[in-house]
Amino acid sequence: MTTLSSAAHGDLRQVAAVLLAHQGPIVVLSHENPDGDALGSVLGLTRALRQLGREVIAPMHVPRYLTFMTEPGELSPRLDDWPEGALVAVLDVDNNDPSRVAGADxxxxxxxxxxxxxxxxxxxxxxxxxxxxxxxxxAIMVADLVQLLGVRWTEQIATALMLGLITDTGSFRFDSVTPDAFRAAATLREAGARLGWISDHLSQNPHTYYHLLREVLGTLQFLHGGRVVLARVDEAMLDRSGASWEDVENYVGMLRNAEGAQLAVMVKDYGDRVKLSLRSRGGVSAQNIAVSLGGGGHVPAAGASLQEPFAEAFGRLEAAITAELARVDAAQ
Structure with a gap:
């Protein structure tokens, strides 16, 4: 099987060499509130390393909508004590941002x-x-890493990595999709990745998702002449609908589909603090807005947490949005 993408450069070879040389336990971590790329990357590497006979610990709380991908016992609860002689592999998040790395301190x-x-x-x-x-x-980079580790491709490894690829490319609809992404998908599919099975599971939502959606749509605001669409959810809304915070994750993508919207903002309102999920298009950078608020992410998808009530956080958010829209307008 050929190398999956141009990401298999010297840096990944060094990562592979360190993993292969390490004989002790390997702890595999990713970011808080894991999405399909985080879970798929962790499962792909974990399954590959276990095939090599390594002891792997992968602590992760998987959101309900992704539990179809996991097998019993392959993930563990949060790690309180580090095993002796451990190495840590951090995927899909900066290891220098411990506030975002989940599963262990x-x-x-x-x-x-x-x-x-x-x-x-x-x-x-x-x-x-x-x-x-x-x-x-x-997941594309982890797929290259699996290749460099010399692991035999299996349906289980390929399917996990396909989940990551589908998630962060929006099922190959985003401008971030590269020719390498299609080549990687073809190789994973050749290795047995269950594409239809993944897509079918991802398209299903629990009844509470729709009950909560009625509540969320009641908070909908179109700002800046419709360029920005914002909605909010709080504990009271969850209680009334019988939903959980996990039911909120996919709403921001739906908001982004509003005609004319360049930025979608989904606000999780915890009372004394808020968490923002941002999605953008048309030259607007969700990343710029998130970074200005102390968060991070990608240009089309980013997030931030603010340790203040929504009424106060909204002013800071509005200022960041106004600055970013002004930047975009000035560049045109």
């Missing part, structure tokens, strides 16, 4: 760390790392 770890990520805001500090913002999904 990286600030207490003193051993070797490898990092594979595709976020441009990555600070690039690890024992070995590969950071390539040109890649539309971390």
């Amino acid at each position: 990286l600030t207490t770890f003193t051993g070797p760390v490898v990092n594979v990520d595709h976020h441009g805001t990555n600070r690039r500090q690890a024992t070995a790392l590969a950071v390539d913002p040109s890649q539309p999904a971390a």
Whole structure:
């Protein structure tokens, strides 16, 4: 099987060499509130390393809509104590941002760390790392890493990585899709990736998703002449609909589909703090807005957390949006 993409450069080879040389436990981590790219990348590498006979610990809380991808026992609860002689592999997130890395407290770890990520805001500090913002999904880089590890491709590994590729390319609808992404998809499909099975599961929503949607649409606002669409959800709305925070994850993509919208904002209102999910198009950078608010992410998809009530956070959000729209207008 040929190399999957141009991401298989010297940096990934160094990551592979460190993983192959390490004989102790390997802890595989990704970001909080994992999406399909985070889960797919973790499962792909975990399954590959276990095929090589390595002891792998992968602590992750999987949101309900992605549980179809996991097998019993392959993921574990949050890690409270580091196993002796461990190495940590951090995927799809900067290992230097412990507030975003989930599954364990990286600030207490003193051993070797490898990092594979595709976020441009990555600070690039690890024992070995590969950071390539040109890649539309971390799963593409992990697929190359699996190749470099010399692992035999299986349906289980390929399917997990296909989930990541589908998630972060919007099923190949985003401008971030590269020719390498299509080549990677073809190779994963050749290896047995269950594309239809993944798509069927991702298209299903629990009844509570629709009950909560009625509540969320009641908060809908079109701002800046319709260029920005914003909606909010809080605990009271969850209680009335019988839903959970996990039911909220896909709403921001739906908001982005509003005609004329260049930015969609989904606000999770926890009372004393808020979490923002941002999606953009038409030259508007969700990343710029998120970074100005202390968050991060990609140009078309980013997020931030603000430690203040929504009424106060909204002013800061509005200022960041206004500045970004002004930048876009000035560039035209």
